[in-house]
Amino acid sequence: MDYDFSGCGFTEEELFTRVDHNDLESEKITAPRYSYWHSVFRVFFKKKINIVILALLAFVIIFAYVYPAVSTYDEFGNLTDASAKHLMPGAAIDKFGFNIHWILGTGAAGQSTFDAIWYGSRISISLAFVCAAINMTLGVIIGAIWGFSKKVDIFMMEVYNIIGNVPYILFISVMVMLFTASFWTMVLALTITGWLGIAYFIRTQVVIIRDREYNLASKCLGTPTVKIALKNILPFMTSVIVTLLATEIPSYISYEVFLSYIGMGLSDMSLGRLIYAAETAMVTPGWGFEFWSPVAIASIITVVLYVVGQNLGDASDPRTHM
Amino acid sequence: MTKYLLKRLLHGLFSIIIVVGVVMVLIYSLLDKMQIFAADANYAKVKNNNKITYRYTTWERYGYLDYVSYQDYLYELTYSGEITEEERSAAVGIGRTPEKDSEKAKEYTKKFTDYYKSKGYTVERYNAVMATKNKVADGGAAVLFAYKDIPLIVRAWNYFTGLLSFDNINAVEDYDGERGIEFTWFDPVYGGEKFSPAIIGSGTKHRYLLYFDSTFPFIHQNLVTLNLGTSYSVNRGIDVFKTMTNTQGAYAKSLVTFPKGLTEESADDLHTATYVPGSKDINKVNADRFDTDYTNVDLVRNGFSKMGYSFVIGIISVALAYLLGVPLGILMARKKDKLIDKIGTIYIVFIIAVPSLAYIFLFKQIGGSVGLPTAFDINSPTTLMYILPIISLALPSIANLMKWIRRYMIDQMNSDYVKFARSGGLNEGEIFTKHILKNAIIPIVHGIPGSVLASLTGAIITERVYVVPGAGNLLTEAINKYDNGVIVGVTLFYAVLSVLSIILGDLFMAMVDPRISFSDKAR
Numbered sequence: 132m133d134y135d136f137s138g139c140g141f142t143e144e145e146l147f148t149r150v151d152h153n154d155l156e157s158e159k160i161t162a163p164r165y166s167y168w169h170s171v172f173r174v175f176f177k178k179k180i181n182i183v184i185l186a187l188l189a190f191v192i193i194f195a196y197v198y199p200a201v202s203t204y205d206e207f208g209n210l211t212d213a214s215a216k217h218l219m220p221g222a223a224i225d226k227f228g229f230n231i232h233w234i235l236g237t238g239a240a241g242q243s244t245f246d247a248i249w250y251g252s253r254i255s256i257s258l259a260f261v262c263a264a265i266n267m268t269l270g271v272i273i274g275a276i277w278g279f280s281k282k283v284d285i286f287m288m289e290v291y292n293i294i295g296n297v298p299y300i301l302f303i304s305v306m307v308m309l310f311t312a313s314f315w316t317m318v319l320a321l322t323i324t325g326w327l328g329i330a331y332f333i334r335t336q337v338v339i340i341r342d343r344e345y346n347l348a349s350k351c352l353g354t355p356t357v358k359i360a361l362k363n364i365l366p367f368m369t370s371v372i373v374t375l376l377a378t379e380i381p382s383y384i385s386y387e388v389f390l391s392y393i394g395m396g397l398s399d400m401s402l403g404r405l406i407y408a409a410e411t412a413m414v415t416p417g418w419g420f421e422f423w424s425p426v427a428i429a430s431i432i433t434v435v436l437y438v439v440g441q442n443l444g445d446a447s448d449p450r451t452h453m
Numbered sequence: 454m455t456k457y458l459l460k461r462l463l464h465g466l467f468s469i470i471i472v473v474g475v476v477m478v479l480i481y482s483l484l485d486k487m488q489i490f491a492a493d494a495n496y497a498k499v500k501n502n503n504k505i506t507y508r509y510t511t512w513e514r515y516g517y518l519d520y521v522s523y524q525d526y527l528y529e530l531t532y533s534g535e536i537t538e539e540e541r542s543a544a545v546g547i548g549r550t551p552e553k554d555s556e557k558a559k560e561y562t563k564k565f566t567d568y569y570k571s572k573g574y575t576v577e578r579y580n581a582v583m584a585t586k587n588k589v590a591d592g593g594a595a596v597l598f599a600y601k602d603i604p605l606i607v608r609a610w611n612y613f614t615g616l617l618s619f620d621n622i623n624a625v626e627d628y629d630g631e632r633g634i635e636f637t638w639f640d641p642v643y644g645g646e647k648f649s650p651a652i653i654g655s656g657t658k659h660r661y662l663l664y665f666d667s668t669f670p671f672i673h674q675n676l677v678t679l680n681l682g683t684s685y686s687v688n689r690g691i692d693v694f695k696t697m698t699n700t701q702g703a704y705a706k707s708l709v710t711f712p713k714g715l716t717e718e719s720a721d722d723l724h725t726a727t728y729v730p731g732s733k734d735i736n737k738v739n740a741d742r743f744d745t746d747y748t749n750v751d752l753v754r755n756g757f758s759k760m761g762y763s764f765v766i767g768i769i770s771v772a773l774a775y776l777l778g779v780p781l782g783i784l785m786a787r788k789k790d791k792l793i794d795k796i797g798t799i800y801i802v803f804i805i806a807v808p809s810l811a812y813i814f815l816f817k818q819i820g821g822s823v824g825l826p827t828a829f830d831i832n833s834p835t836t837l838m839y840i841l842p843i844i845s846l847a848l849p850s851i852a853n854l855m856k857w858i859r860r861y862m863i864d865q866m867n868s869d870y871v872k873f874a875r876s877g878g879l880n881e882g883e884i885f886t887k888h889i890l891k892n893a894i895i896p897i898v899h900g901i902p903g904s905v906l907a908s909l910t911g912a913i914i915t916e917r918v919y920v921v922p923g924a925g926n927l928l929t930e931a932i933n934k935y936d937n938g939v940i941v942g943v944t945l946f947y948a949v950l951s952v953l954s955i956i957l958g959d960l961f962m963a964m965v966d967p968r969i970s971f972s973d974k975a976r
Contacts, residue, residue: 289468296472296948297479300913301940304932305479308488378805385808392810393913393929406810413814426814430807437806 167366167449175446181439188435191428195252202232204246217418236420238409244421248428251402256432258314258401259383262321267376269326274333275360278341284334291331294324304395312398317390321383329375336371340364370448377440381433388429402429458956465952472948473941474609480937481608486517489935501582503592509600514685515937516608521574523547523597526565547595549581562597569599612941618678622656625728630745632656640664642723644710660726660747673724681942686934687927693942697924702756702831711742725751756831756922760909763916763923767908770843774850774904779897781851782858787885789863797855804852813845813918820844828920842919846912850904854897861893868892898965902957906950 175181216237218226223233223243235244277287306320337360340346346363350356354363390396391403392410405425412418445451489511490496499507506522513520524545531541544561548554554562566576577600582593622632633655640649642664652663659675666673681693688696704720711723726747733739733746742748757765785797804812821827826838865871866889874884911925928947931939963969 292468293471293475296468296944296951297475298928298944298947300929301476301479301932301944305483308484381806385810388808388810389914393917394933395929413818422814426808426811430811433808434802434806437802441802 165452170449170452171443171446174451175443178442181442184435184438184442187431188439191252191432191435192256195249195256198249199246199253202246204243204250207242217412217415217421219417220420235424238412238421244424247400247405248402248425251400251405251425252428252432254314254397254399255384255387255402255429258317258321258387258397259380259436261318262325262383263376263380265318265322266325266329267372267379269322270329271333271372273326274330275337275364277330277334278337279356279360287330287334291327294327297324299324300390300393300395303390307395312396314397314399317387317397321386329379332375333368333372336368337364340367370444373447374441374444377437377444380440381437384429384433384436458960461956461959465956469945469948469952470609470613473612473945474605476941476944477605477609477612480940481517482605484935486512486515489515492934500592501590502579502594502596505579506596506598509598513600515935516603518600518602519574520598520600521569523562523565526568526599527561547597549583549589549595551578551580565597565599569601572601574599574601612682615680618680620654620657620659620662620676620678622654624658625656625730627730628656628728630655634662641712642710655745658727660728660745661724664724666724675725681945682938684931684936684939686936687931687939693927693939693946696939697760697927697946698758699751700754700756700758700761701922702754705753705755707753712744713742715742720752720754721750722753723750756834759911759922759924759927762829762831762921763911763925764909766839766842766846766915766921766923767911768905769839770846770850771904771908773843773847774854775901777847778851778854779858779894782855783862783885783890785855785859786862786866786889787881794859797859801852801856804849805856809849810914810918812848813914816845816848817841817918829922831922838919842915842921845915845919858893858897861896862889865889865892895962895966899958899962902961903951903954906954906957910947910950 214226218233218237220234220236223236224230227233232243232246235248238244238247273287277283302324303320306316306323310316310319341364346359349359349363384402387396387401388403388406391401391407394407396403396407398404402425406422406429409418409422409425413422490508493511496504496507496511509518509520512518527536527541527545530536531538536544540557543555543557545558546555547558547562551559551562562578569576576597578597579595581595582590584590584593622634634657635653635655636650637653638648638650639645640647640651641653642651642661643649649665650663651661651665653660654662658678661673662676663672663674665671679692679694684691684693684696691699706718706720708716709719709721709723710716711719711721727749728747729749730746732748733743739748756762781797785794788794817827820841825841826835827841829838829842862885871884871888874888879888909924911921911923911927913925913929915921916923916925927939928943930936931943
């Protein structure tokens with residue numbers, strides 16, 4: 132084909148220069164630099180809704196930790212004042228004057244509902260994070276070993292089948308009765324068998340990926356199993372683990388609420404315990420705020436955590452990075 | 454196939470035995486046995502040495518240990534004829550301290566101590582607690598007893614061997630009539646004229662071993678009785694299985710003709726009569742009605758049983774969940790990323806993320822404001838009171854089914870066979886219903902037996918919130934009341950159901966999907 136470049140103002144040399152083969156240059160990849168976590172956050176923040184939800188989550192968490200630290204809350208401060216009990220927000224503000232404490236009214240002991248839900252949120256969120264951290268760490272490590280070793284697999288499958296049939300509330304109630312119902316007892320109760328489900332999930336994922344061709348090849352080349360697990364399989368599972376985490380953290384809050392409701396919960400003032408204590412207020416006209424406030428805040432926390440986790444899970448899948 | 458099933462069942466049986474063992478360790482060994490007195494009003498009342506004996510007798514009832522008091526030991530000796538009644542009454546009174554025992558008492562307390570020590574028991578004696586110098590304090594009489602902890606293996610063995618009891622004509626000791634089994638075409642309960650076959654035993658524990666009546670499943674038997682464990686505090690003295698299956702509510706009276714010919718309005722169910730020695734002549738009420746000592750009858754009540762209520766609510770909500778969840782899931786997959794998919798996703802996220810307690814209360818509030826009854830009342834049953842519990846149970850299962858159906862459908866949508874079908878000119882409707890659905894439904898089918906069987910066990914929160922007298926709260930109630938018998942029984946029941954539902958699920962799946970086969974040949 133014949134092109135006429137004379138009108139473009141290039142000289143003959145500029146249009147065609149001889150490029151010699153260069154061994155060093157040919158090794159370079161000219162694609163843009165790829166950083167995994169950078170891409171994860173790029174994809175995550177591309178959706179504007181994620182920023183809003185993340186901001187909401189940050190607000191809830193910071194408020195739950197900072198507010199109780201800077202404000203003083205005395206559950207039984209107004210115990211002797213009969214006129215301070217079960218007040219609607221308007222009535223409480225009339226009585227005590229406008230203050231952030233009274234914007235959600237008062238509870239059964241004349242305490243501030245607003246303060247109570249933030250104290251409760253702090254305990255519930257802490258419980259969820261601690262339990263999730265312990266269960267995920269144990270679950271992922273044990274699940275990986277479980278998936279790799281056939282001997283461990285036979286043994287662990289039996290353990291899984293047996294423990295799975297023992298009612299979970301039985302474990303928890305035994306733990307709560309053995310020790311006092313403190314924060315760490317609840318952590319122990321929720322983690323003593325909680326990791327098993329996660330480990331089983333991870334095991335299934337490992338079994339699926341373990342025998343893929345690239346791992347087989349890696350094994351033939353003499354890569355140690357630990358290195359295969361860490362370098363070949365773990366990156367594959369990042370999105371799975373993040374997605375799992377997204378369902379796990381809110382589930383502990385739900386579980387704590389459930390346990391408190393059936394009377395086996397914490398002795399501390401968690402969200403679940405607040406709901407349990409205010410249950411009678413639900414059906415009483417005019418007392419609704421003290422019941423629905425902890426329910427609402429528990430729902431907001433769990434939904435926000437879940438949505439952030441799910442979207443982070445989606446973003447951490449490298450197939451979405453294109 | 455049969456071989457495989459048998460293997461699975463045996464495996465499940467092993468699993469169940471271990472589960473019961475684990476639960477027994479948890480409740481008998483790990484829990485402090487003093488805990489059971491925490492809510493016991495009687496315990497606070499009894500004083501001094503009586504408190505100690507009360508403690509041990511209660512522990513024996515709860516299955517912790519074997520307890521024998523000195524008095525029981527002497528009664529046993531009298532009964533077996535080793536000592537006479539006079540000797541017994543001479544030996545039974547023990548002194549305030551061992552030194553003050555009478556000669557006879559000294560002899561027998563030594564025998565007692567030696568005998569039980571040789572059998573591995575711990576023998577304890579507490580001296581009398583004195584209020585004044587000469588007056589024994591309230592409940593302070595001297596006591597002597599022996600006890601031995603029951604080892605786990607023995608406890609588990611006793612439990613499993615006692616699980617099924619078979620009625621036979623020698624079941625009752627010292628039966629005062631002729632033992633035997635009688636078959637009749639005309640059940641005497643119906644006046645002896647209506648055609649209704651029945652097998653009647655004499656000397657058996659139950660009077661009626663096999664009979665027909667008008668309630669489901671119409672043919673009933675008392676030959677084999679299931680003993681899951683006797684309750685102590687939840688439903689005192691009654692077996693767990695009976696607690697779950699006996700009818701509740703107000704007595705349902707009907708015209709009953711008693712064996713002596715008296716006909717009156719009564720709630721007695723004569724078919725359930727069991728033998729109680731000497732009960733016929735114990736009072737006039739029984740003497741007027743019964744001609745044998747088979748007088749202990751269950752009463753007919755007009756409500757369902759605990760399990761019945763749970764099952765009715767559970768099964769309807771399961772049906773509702775599959776009828777709504779599956780089509781909605783398919784719709785979401787077909788309209789992927791459209792409005793309906795987004796609304797569905799919001800609903801799923803809501804159900805998964807929000808604590809179940811919160812949305813059940815929300816439904817209760819909404820239901821209550823439109824005028825639906827929010828609490829169950831078994832004495833004035835209406836169909837309306839079932840609505841809210843059913844909805845509360847169905848909505849989360851619908852969300853769950855929608856989530857998985859959508860996931861499986863979308864995973865299948867990119868398969869080669871779908872592309873092939875599309876290139877073959879099939880329209881989208883045909884592809885979805887005839888090709889994708891058939892593949893996507895397989896994992897869903899696996900869960901059907903599980904959800905049907907799970908509705909027998911009831912739902913904890915739903916039943917609590919709507920005050921349903923169902924089986925769901927049995928376990929939590931038993932845990933709160935330290936009712937060990939019920940805890941073990943309910944756990945066994947749960948474990949059996951869970952093992953069965955997995956096996957049945959696999960069978961179901963093999964029926965739906967011809968590619969799945971459990972026989973060895975096909976592999």
